[in-house]
Amino acid sequence: MNKSKRILLVSTFLIIIAFVFVLLVFQSSIIPRRSFSAPKTYYHSWGQILSDPKPITINTYATGIMRTGLSAIMNLEHERALDIEDVVIEVPVNVSIIHHQKFGAYLIDAGLDSSYVYNPYGTSKGILVKKFMGKGSQDPNTDIAAILDGENIRLQGVWLTHLHPDHIAGIVDLPKNIPYVVGEDERYINFRFLMHSDHLAGIKVLYEIDFNQGIDLPPFGxxxxxxGDGSFWAIESSGHSKGHVMYFINGVHEKVIVTGDACNNQFQFDTGIGPGYLSSDVDKAQEVLESIKTFKEHYPEVKLVFGHDL
Ligand SMILES: [Zn+2]
Incomplete structure (x- = not known):
């Protein structure tokens, strides 16, 4: 075999090896997706929705604590953040259980599973985990499965604000024969060997909310x-992540927006400084935060439940 033939053969072999490796790394982040078919709505404005509350309730729980740099959740490049130092902070990792008199109990986000009691990275593995993931901690029996057990909840489904690890880790301990719903085009970061969490393992299909089917709800999208009865709404809030979703609970006793990480905590709301470098689009995340503030000014009776505050 002459030299040029040997070089061609070796480089072809190397390209195939590299291709198989890339396939192996990325294949674990692919999960079948299907459009969530929303029922027809009879509502067309906030005024109409808010004047017609329904028998739905919400309770929020912390499934553990995450340690993270403040700049991860708050944009310290913002002009109002010049005096704010990038310190390490500890924040609760929240989930909410909603209960509708007719449709039963659902989760908003899954929080942390029980592995965080003894492992700060939960079930995540890979060479990039220690570098890029925040450390979690947890008191025994405060994980998502323990909370559902304690409240005697039979879950009908899970609505996710987004697919970041601190919002989906708990799925490993949840039943898989129920629907899991997320915003359209929300990315799932699960790279074999590098950052391998497998939090969605066992879910056969992820349902995506298509906001084109929705109604205009200013100041949001x-x-x-x-x-389909006006009790429970998904609100478009792309910014912190591509398919980020907030949820609105239109209860008789309480009306609540679960902001997810569109607004991490009260400090973020008060300062008006949007989510930080972990966001897929910092400018859009800032706009969403400002729309939350505008909404709260117009409708002070609506309570806000933040992604990482209690
Ligand atoms: Zn989060």
Whole structure:
């Protein structure tokens, strides 16, 4: 075999090896997706929705604590952040259980599973985990499965604000024969060997909310009436992540927006400084935060539940 033939053969072999490696790394982040078919809505404005509350309740719990740099959750490049130092902070990792008299109990986000009691990275593995993931901690029996057990909840499904690890880790301990719903185009970071969490393992299909089916809900973008009776809405909030979703609970006793990480905590709301470098689009995340503030000014009776505050 002459030299040029040997070089061609070796480089072809190396390209195939590299291709198989890349396939192996990325294949674990692919999960089948299907459009969530929302029922028809009879509502067309906030005024109409808010004047017609429904028998739905919400309770929020912390499934553990995450340690992270402040700049991860708050944009310290913002002009109002010049005096704010990038310190390490500890924040609760929240989940909410909603209960609708007719449709039953659902989760908003899954929080942390029980592995965080003894491992700060939970079930995540890979060479990049220690470098890029925040450390979690947890008191025994405060994980998502323990909370559901304690409250005697039979879950009908899980609505996710987004697919970051601190919002989906707990899925490893949840039943898989129920629907899991997320915003359209929300990315799932699960790279074999590098940052391998497998939090969605066992879920056969991920349902995606298509906001084009929704109604205009200013100052936000579109909203989708998830049960079709005006009780529970998904609100478009792309920014912190591409397919980020906030949820609105239109209860008789309480009206609540679960902001997810569109607004991490009260400090973020008060300062008006948007989510930080972990966001897929910092400018859009800032706009969403400002729309939350505008909404709260117009509708002070609506309570806000933040992604990482209690
Ligand atoms: Zn988060």
């Amino acid at each position: 579109k909203g989708v009436d998830l049960f």
